[in-house]
Structure formats: C-alpha cells, structure tokens
Amino acid sequence: MTGLRLGPALRHVDWEGGGTATVWVETEGPCTAEVRCADGARGTAPTFQIAGHHYALVPVTGLTPGTTTPYEVLLDGLPVWPEPRSPYPPSTITAPAPGSGARVRVTFGSCRWAAPPADGRDRVGPDALDTLAAHLAADPDATRPDVLVLLGDQVYADRTSRAVRRRIAARRDLADQPGPQVADYEEYTWLYDESWGDPEIRWLLSTVPSCQIFDDHDVIDDWNTSAAWLADVRATPWWQERIVSGLMSYWVYQHLGNLSCAELAADPLYAAVRATPDGTDELRRFAANADADPAYTRWSYRRDFGRTRLLMVDTRAARVLDEQKRAILDPDESQWLREQALDDPGGCDHLLLGTSLPWLLPHLIHDAEGWNAALCRGERGGRWSRFGEDLRRRSDLEHWAAFPASFQRLADLFAEVGAAPRAPATICVLSGDVHHAYVAEAAWPAPAAPAPHPDAAPAPPPDAAPAPRVLQLTCSPVHNSVPASVRLGFRFGWSRAGRRLGRALARHGRTDPSPVTWRRTGGPWFGNQLMTLTLSGRSAELQLDQARQESTSARLRTVMKRNLVHE
Numbered sequence: 432m433t434g435l436r437l438g439p440a441l442r443h444v445d446w447e448g449g450g451t452a453t454v455w456v457e458t459e460g461p462c463t464a465e466v467r468c469a470d471g472a473r474g475t476a477p478t479f480q481i482a483g484h485h486y487a488l489v490p491v492t493g494l495t496p497g498t499t500t501p502y503e504v505l506l507d508g509l510p511v512w513p514e515p516r517s518p519y520p521p522s523t524i525t526a527p528a529p530g531s532g533a534r535v536r537v538t539f540g541s542c543r544w545a546a547p548p549a550d551g552r553d554r555v556g557p558d559a560l561d562t563l564a565a566h567l568a569a570d571p572d573a574t575r576p577d578v579l580v581l582l583g584d585q586v587y588a589d590r591t592s593r594a595v596r597r598r599i600a601a602r603r604d605l606a607d608q609p610g611p612q613v614a615d616y617e618e619y620t621w622l623y624d625e626s627w628g629d630p631e632i633r634w635l636l637s638t639v640p641s642c643q644i645f646d647d648h649d650v651i652d653d654w655n656t657s658a659a660w661l662a663d664v665r666a667t668p669w670w671q672e673r674i675v676s677g678l679m680s681y682w683v684y685q686h687l688g689n690l691s692c693a694e695l696a697a698d699p700l701y702a703a704v705r706a707t708p709d710g711t712d713e714l715r716r717f718a719a720n721a722d723a724d725p726a727y728t729r730w731s732y733r734r735d736f737g738r739t740r741l742l743m744v745d746t747r748a749a750r751v752l753d754e755q756k757r758a759i760l761d762p763d764e765s766q767w768l769r770e771q772a773l774d775d776p777g778g779c780d781h782l783l784l785g786t787s788l789p790w791l792l793p794h795l796i797h798d799a800e801g802w803n804a805a806l807c808r809g810e811r812g813g814r815w816s817r818f819g820e821d822l823r824r825r826s827d828l829e830h831w832a833a834f835p836a837s838f839q840r841l842a843d844l845f846a847e848v849g850a851a852p853r854a855p856a857t858i859c860v861l862s863g864d865v866h867h868a869y870v871a872e873a874a875w876p877a878p879a880a881p882a883p884h885p886d887a888a889p890a891p892p893p894d895a896a897p898a899p900r901v902l903q904l905t906c907s908p909v910h911n912s913v914p915a916s917v918r919l920g921f922r923f924g925w926s927r928a929g930r931r932l933g934r935a936l937a938r939h940g941r942t943d944p945s946p947v948t949w950r951r952t953g954g955p956w957f958g959n960q961l962m963t964l965t966l967s968g969r970s971a972e973l974q975l976d977q978a979r980q981e982s983t984s985a986r987l988r989t990v991m992k993r994n995l996v997h998e
Contacts, residue, residue, distance in 0.1 A: 433462040435511040437627055439504050440636040441524060442488070442688030444578075446736050448529030450494040451692045452640075454504070458485045462507045466491050468524060470500040479705045481683055481714055482616040490692045497528030512637070519568050519630075522637040527577075527737070534967040535736040538563070538576035540960065541646065541787060541863020542584040542908035545626035546592030557978040557985030558910035559959040564631035566987055567639075576963065577736065579639050580743075582863040582907075583646025583787030585685065586622040588613045588677060590648065595621050608669045612651075615672050619680035627684075642734055643685040644743045646787035646864060650677040656829045657807065658752035659820050671719075678718035678748075689732050689743070725749045725761045733771050739966050740779040740855075742771050744786045746831075754808040759788075759834040772844055777853030780969045782899075788830045789862040790841060791871045791903035791949045793924025798933030798942075800832035805940035830864075835942065842946045846875055849898045856969035856996045858899050861962075863907035867921050868962065868975055869954030873901040873947045900996060903949070904973065906962035913957045921955050953991060961987075971995040 438456035445451040454466045458478055464487035465475045472493035478485040494500065501521035504512035513521060543560060567573050589612045591599065596611045598621055605611055613619055627633060647654040651673065655661060664670045687701065695701055700717050704710030720727045730745035744760070751758040760768065772782060784790075792800070803826075805811070806819030822828065831838045845858050923929045937944075958977040965972040975991040 432509055433506045434459040435504065435506065436484075437624060438633075438637070439466070439512055439522065440627070440688060441522070441638060441640050443691050443734075444524065444526065444640045445494075445691065446527050448496050449692075450492060450496055450526055452491045452494060452524050452526070453688060453690075453692060453695070454489045454491060454502070454524075455688050456487050456489070456504060458487065458506055461485055463487075464489050465505040465508070466502050467505065468494065468500045468502045470495055470498065472500065472502075472524075477705070480709045480711070481679065481704070482620075482711050484620055484683075486683055488687050488695065490695070491524065492692075494524060494526035496526050499523050499525040517634075519634040520571050520638075522634070524638075525577075530737065533737060534965070535578070535739050536574065536576045537578055537580055537736075537739075537741075537783065537861075537964045537966070538961055539580035539582060539785070539861050539863075539904075539964075540906045540909040540962065541582035542648075542866060542911045543581075543626070544584075544587050544590065544908075544911045545622075545629065545632075547594065547625070547629075555910060555912045556959050557980050559961045559976070559978040559987070560635065560909050561629065561631045562959075562978040562985045562987050563961060563976075564635035565985070568631070568634060576639055578734075579635075579641040580741070580785055580861060581641055581643045582785055582861060583644055584648040584863070584908075584911075585643060585645070586619070586626055587648045588619065588622065588673070589651045591622070592625060595625060608667065609673065613673070613676075614669060616676040616679055619676055623680070623684050642689055642741065642743055642785065644689075644730070644745060644785060644787060645681050645685065645747060647747060649681060650674060650747075653824055653827065653829065654747055655750050655752065656827075657820060657823060658754065660824060661752060674722050675715055675718045678721055679714050682714065682718070686730060689734075694732075721748065725751070726763050729764060729767060731764060731767060735779075738778070738780040739783065740771075740781070741783045741785060742768060744768060744784060746786050746788050750834075757804065757808070757834055757836070759831055759837040765837075765840065769844055772848050773851070776848055776851040776855065780856050781966045781971060782848060782855045782858045783964075784858070784860045786831075786860060786862055788864050789903055789905045790831045790838070790860045791873060792830055792832055792865075793921055793929065793951075795924040795926075795929035795933040796830075796921075797832040797945070798937045799826075800828045800830060801835050801942040802936035802940035803828045804833050804835055805942050810941055811939070839943075839946050842873070842875075845873070845901050849901065855899045856998065857966075857971050858901045859964065859971075860901075860903045861964075862903065862905045865905060865921070866908050866911060866913045866917055866957075867954065868906045868956040868960055869903075869925075870905075870952045870973070871903040871949045872952050873903070873949045875947055902995065904962055904964070905954075906960055906975065908959060909961065910959050918955075918957050925951050925955065953993070956990060960990075969996060969998040 436457045440455040474491040476487040476489045734741040749764040960977045976987040
C-alpha cells in the first residue's frame, strides 16, 4: 500500500462559479491519487516523479458553488486521509457562489521558521500560523480565512533546525560547503517535511486555500541583492546545485498550487513532467534556464476573488542587477504587472499587490536604500561604490527603495489605476520580510490647478468615485526572532530624527525626491503575527493578531482592528 507522505494541501479554489479546486499531495510511491467529496465532487491524477519523490496535483471538479463539503484522499483506491482517530475536524472545500466575492477574508504574513521547539520550549515564541490552526480546529464555528497569502520565507534553506542538521550530517560532511545549509533537492524536501508535516499546519493547509511566493531565505539570504553578489556566489562550487534545487522544489511544493486548473492544462512544463516516468531532467533544465535568464519564466500570478484582485509579484528572481539599469522587475515582468493592474479597473473593488518586500518603508530606511543605490552605481566615485556594496550586503538594503526607478514606476502605476473611472476603493500592498508589522498610507502631491477665468461658470462636481486609499500593509514574522536591535532600528527609522538623517543621506547621494509621500498610521508592532483583510463590497477592515503564550497554550490576541474604508 502506498502511503501519504505530505499533504493534502488545498490550493486553488475557483471563485468564478466553475466548481473546481486543486489538492496537492506527496506520496510514498507511484500511484493514482483521488479526492472524493461528500457531495459527489471528485478528481483523480496519477503521480509524477521528481528526484525519487512522487507528487500529484488533483483537479477536483463538480463542486457545488455556495457550499462547503468534506473530502477524503485515496491512493490507488485506499483511503489515507483523514488519518484514523484524527483529533482535527474534517478537511473541507468551500466553493464560493458566483458573485459571493462581495466578502472575502485574506489572512497574510511571512517569515515562518518551522524548527520544532527544543525541549518543548520555543525560544522565538509561539507560531502564529500554528496558533491560528489550533484556534480554528478547536472551534468549528470560528470564521475561517477564505485564503492564506504566504509572502515568502516559507522555508529557510540557509538556517536549518537541529533536526535537519542531524540529517544533513548523516548524509555528508558538514565541513564541506555549504555546511549545515541545504545543498540539493533531497535536503529541500526535508524542509517541507518539517514545515508542512507539523500536524496543525498540515490540517490548516488541507482546509484553507493558499497563495504563495518565495523570498530570499527560500533560497539564501540576500538572494539576487546585486550583480556583484551574484558573481561571488556563482563562483562557489555549491551554488549551482543549490539554486537549481531551490527553484525545482519551489515549483513542485509552492508554485504549481498557485495555478488554476485551466492554467495547469496550458502549462507545457507541467505536461512534460507528467508525460515521462521521471520528470527530474525536464525540471532541472527549466530551473537552470530560469536562474540564468530572469525573462525565461514568470513566477508572478493573478488571482481573482470575486471583485477582489490579487497580483502576487516575484521581486527576487525577476530582478535586473546591472547597476546602471537596476530594476526589481525585468521589463516583461513590469509590463505584466501593469497590464494586470489596469485590466478593467472598474472590475474590482480592491486591488491587492502581494510582494514579499515592502514598497513603503520607515523613512530613514527608504532614504538609506536610495542613497546606497546611488553610491553603488558610482554617484560618489569608486571608493564610495565599494563601501556601498559592502553596506548593502551587511544591512539588507534591497527593498523597492533600493531600486529607485522601480519604486517610481510602481507609484506611477498606482496613480494611474487610481485616476481611472470606477477605480478600486483600496490599493493595498501586502508585504512581510522586515520582522515587524505596520500600516502606512501613501499620498500624491496634488497638481496645481490653473486659476479659473473670472467669467467662467462654476465647474460641475466630478462624477468619478473618490480616489482609492493606497496602503502598505506589512506583517512579519509568522514565527521568527525579533532582536532588540531590530526593534530599536525600526522605531528610530519612523522617528523625526530618523527622517532628518534620511534626508541628509539623500542629499549626499544626490537622489531624486520621492514621487509620493507617506505616513505611518499604525505600528510598529513586534511579535509572531498575522494580518487579516476583510473586504466586503467597497468596504475594508484590517485586523492584526499576535500569538501569545498563556499558561499552557498559545492564543491569538487581537492587537489592532480598524476600518480602512466604510461604504
């Protein structure tokens, strides 16, 4: 009998009334995976093989829109999920009714270090995603998210747990590079075993759909921070296997589930991998090409939840690193983002941009990153350029602000979306990475209006809806440490003194002024946490929950709840 190694993970659910969903599984051997729902919906898929591991992404059809149905997983006709005597409620699939997108709950966060607590004591505090899972499992009537948006660092390839290090040491000499970090595809699978095999997380992912995108630690800290960094890491003997394995495992464990049934059916790589008894070589070629040429593939994708549009953007692999043409998105990626954001603006009430890296930062950090970018491209000469590159790597100066042209293009795009007839009520940038949470709101300087002619009739009131609120919503970590120095630095970055220092750096770097202004309207908050956006019609509500240890168990405590837009 073939067993279930990992999963099931409920991934894509159709919000357009098509009654479809996808369920991802990893099995112990080749077989046919089947999903059977209590209402008669079902789907089957044969497994495909990558590097000795077996996977299936099962397309489920026949779901009844507007209903929630339990499901089970069978391998070669034998039930393997739910597990016998499981303490968790049944895994379910909710198929939204057409038009039910008037209300959608989006829970998001990033940076989940999945290492199990040593000796029962978690030195970085309770895991917010674990705590959410325990809360939902204990209360079947609790309101669940409609989707989890996981914004990067789902696994840490460069910071392994004790358990994973022991497995690595049993396989190879830790004195050889890359030491206790993961080296290849097999070791990557151990990270997902540890993260998604956690019983609470396994149940949560089986019943709440998820959208995922990578950040640097899914591959390595500072991944693609600069051309000089890339040249240095490519000169090491271990890097090629690491990056190829990282992209291969991301495609299998995270990316495939981001796609709809229609997108999967049209994907040539997915077809090629499934058409051969062993798809390893096909996937390796793809991953090597994707690393060599950012334009070779697009990891970004779009999801529509009724009248809420989510654009998940790859800000790591799609970079242009030439210091004179530096961009966080290559031209093709940037054009794709523009087309998706401007596609029938009146067709969505809320536009969400999922990017692992925040667009709006504390003002000092924004100015420091722009200053650093100017130094690195030679604005102050060679000596400053070398200093800037060293500082960039040591201080992680690599967010949107470190790519000034890209920052401005995104600001211009948001202004264009907001100026369209029937513009969205909100444009929200969902981010993580920086190990704290905050809310910031952007504003554009109003153009000077010409003085009216004395004999001119009064101008009629505008017909267009008010311009959307443009908000940076940042939430991290889900489960990680937040050193005191980081807390102090971010607090100072938002302060008046920090702003003055930032302006001085900008003058030294001769940087252009920002096309937008912004102010912090909430935070900073520190801890293991998740944010939830509840979108209903053109109204929006934001909530921040932190995981707190209370006596013998962890609980989610709401530390902020506010209306962003109320209509």
